[in-house]
Amino acid sequence: xxxxTLNDLFLENLKDIYYAERKILxxxxxxxxxxxxxxxxxxxxxxxxxxxxxxxxxxxxxEIIGKRAVGKTCPxxxxxxxxxxEVLDTFKGSAAIDAGxxxxxxxxxxxxMARYGTLKAWAEVLGMDEVVKLLDQTLxxxxxxxxxxxxxxxxxxxxxxxxxx
Ligand SMILES: [Fe+2]
Ligand SMILES: [Fe+2]
Numbered sequence: 001x002x003x004x005t006l007n008d009l010f011l012e013n014l015k016d017i018y019y020a021e022r023k024i025l026x027x028x029x030x031x032x033x034x035x036x037x038x039x040x041x042x043x044x045x046x047x048x049x050x051x052x053x054x055x056x057x058x059x060x061x062x063e064i065i066g067k068r069a070v071g072k073t074c075p076x077x078x079x080x081x082x083x084x085x086e087v088l089d090t091f092k093g094s095a096a097i098d099a100g101x102x103x104x105x106x107x108x109x110x111x112x113m114a115r116y117g118t119l120k121a122w123a124e125v126l127g128m129d130e131v132v133k134l135l136d137q138t139l140x141x142x143x144x145x146x147x148x149x150x151x152x153x154x155x156x157x158x159x160x161x162x163x164x165x
Contacts, residue, residue: 010122011067017115018058019071024108025051027081031101034088037160039152040098044105047145054138061131080107099161102153109146116142 032044062069084104091097
């Protein structure tokens with residue numbers, strides 16, 4: 001068997017996040033529909049649009065490295081998204097639902113930040129400058145989404161959840 005390289009690791013993880021992003025793209029509109037506050041709906045909808053662009057960036061990365069854009073089943077993101085769906089089911093009609101949705105969404109963002117951070121670092125050492133730029137743009141979007149969710153939780157969502165307790 002041929003020895004596996006850092007390039008192989010990069011490709012495996014690229015397929016993983018490509019699969020994950022497409023799952024996330026499907027989940028975000030459901031979360032937007034389930035959210036109570038207009039601001040949270042808006043945050044999820046905006047991020048769904050960004051996610052579409054992120055998927056296109058990943059397709060560009062596949063193209064640059066000369067590989068076909070294919071996803072690889074990622075059980076981690078499936079589990080995280082499933083938790084979000086549980087919140088939607090279990091807390092339907094509860095004032096605490098937005099707090100639960102923010103928590104679920106932040107788990108998604110942190111997963112993505114971990115993946116993109118690693119891929120970017122590997123692309124750097126592999127000398128793939130164009131790829132680094134693309135991955136960094138997405139990483140920045142994931143980080144600002146995470147910050148936006150934290151701000152929403154702190155400014156209104158958690159207080160709303162508490163009031164209804
Ligand atoms: Fe993403
Ligand atoms: Fe994201």
